[in-house]
Amino acid sequence: xxxxxxxxxxxxxxxxxxxxxxxxxxxxxxxxxxxxxxxxxxxxxxxxxxxxxxxxxxxxxxxxxxxxxxxxxxxxxxxxxxxxxxxxxxxxxxxxxxxxxxxxxxxxxxxxxxxxxxxxxxxxxxxxxxxxxxxxxxxxxxxxxxxxxxxxxxxxxxxxxxxxxxxxxxxxxxxxxxxxxxxxxxxxxxxxxxxxxxxxxxxxxxxxxxxxxxxxxxxxxxxxxxxxxxxxxxxxxxxxxxxxxxxxxxxxxx
Numbered sequence: 001x002x003x004x005x006x007x008x009x010x011x012x013x014x015x016x017x018x019x020x021x022x023x024x025x026x027x028x029x030x031x032x033x034x035x036x037x038x039x040x041x042x043x044x045x046x047x048x049x050x051x052x053x054x055x056x057x058x059x060x061x062x063x064x065x066x067x068x069x070x071x072x073x074x075x076x077x078x079x080x081x082x083x084x085x086x087x088x089x090x091x092x093x094x095x096x097x098x099x100x101x102x103x104x105x106x107x108x109x110x111x112x113x114x115x116x117x118x119x120x121x122x123x124x125x126x127x128x129x130x131x132x133x134x135x136x137x138x139x140x141x142x143x144x145x146x147x148x149x150x151x152x153x154x155x156x157x158x159x160x161x162x163x164x165x166x167x168x169x170x171x172x173x174x175x176x177x178x179x180x181x182x183x184x185x186x187x188x189x190x191x192x193x194x195x196x197x198x199x200x201x202x203x204x205x206x207x208x209x210x211x212x213x214x215x216x217x218x219x220x221x222x223x224x225x226x227x228x229x230x231x232x233x234x235x236x237x238x239x240x241x242x243x244x245x246x247x248x249x250x251x252x253x254x
Contacts, residue, residue, distance in 0.1 A: 005236040009034035013090035013233065014081055016068060016125060019046035021194040022144070023094030025222025026229040028053060033230045035090065036060035038081050042067055060085065068095045068121035069113075078128040087136055090233045091129040093122045093143045093166075098196045103157045111158050118162035123169055130173075130182055138181035140233045143170050145188040145244050147251065167244050174242030183241040187228050190248025192220040215250030 013030045017023035018039035031037045031054040039047045039054075039061065047063035054061035062084055066073045081088050097117045099110045126141055133139025147153070148160030149167040167186060174184040191210050193201055201207045201219075211217060228247045231237055246252050 002236075006230065006234045007034050008090070008230070008234060011035040011089040011233070012038065012081065012085045012087050013092065014038045014040065014078070014088055014129065015092040015094060016040040016066070016121075017092075017094035017096060017144075018050060019043070021196070022189060022192060022222055022225050023092070024050055025226045026092055026094060026142075029223070029226035029230050030090065030092070030233060031057055031059045031061070033234070034059075035233070036062075036085060038062050038064055038085070040064050040066050040077065068125070069116045071121070071124050074121055074125050075128045078125075078132060082132050088129050088132050088139065089136075090140045091125065091142070092229060092233075093125055093141070095121055096144065096196065098156065098159055100155050100199070102155055106158055114158045114162050115165075118159065119165040119169075122166055126169070126173055126184070130177060130180075133182050134177075134180045139183070140237075141173070141182065141184045142229055142232050143184070143186040145170070145186040147188065147190060147248065149186075149188060149244065150252065170244060171242045178241055183232070183237065185232050185237070185241060186244045187225055187232070188244050188246045188248065188252075189225050190214065190220055190246065190251040192222070192225070213251060213254060214248070215254050218249065220247065220249060 013035040015027040018027040019041035027039050036059050037054050041047050044063055044065045051061045051063050066077050143166050145167045146163035149163045170184055170186040225247050
């Protein structure tokens, strides 16, 4: 049955950045589709409610605390997952941070922080997970890109550079690891109301302009992105790799 290909029963999914927003939505959806879950965040307390929900579904849930700016913690995370759950089938890199300033006010510290969290940690999480996936013979990696991966937006130039890098490494890793049956794709959310974008939507005029630019006439919600993530994590997407998939209500097509 075709719908069986969308199920994730018995899979082990690691979701970095699962404590809130889009990352939490994807983590919850993967568990709803059948996966056992390893939600990852900087604090365990931020994962408690999600863990309760996942266990109530009858899934195994092993929350883990990791500072993604510390590469040794990122690498040891994957080893610990395999030690405790036996494998890694799915990795979602949803970690991210933001600095909003005019380009002339950006500092070297801003650059280092954004690149460390948004790009460097993504690359090395992919690398660490792929080592185990190669031993298993397959795996699914889902990164989170951004409108700024393909568009220039003012006051977030370093963020855009980091997300452009995420799109590029997604394609490169997909080509390199395809022969190992590791699919590497990215979802590209449009405008969603999250903690990273909340300030934008406090400006009523700006919010109206954003929504007027979206052909579907609304911002996204976590379930919109989560559905795409479940598809990319499932056998239904086995012949799809190296793709940056917009989930943006038509923004990039307008």
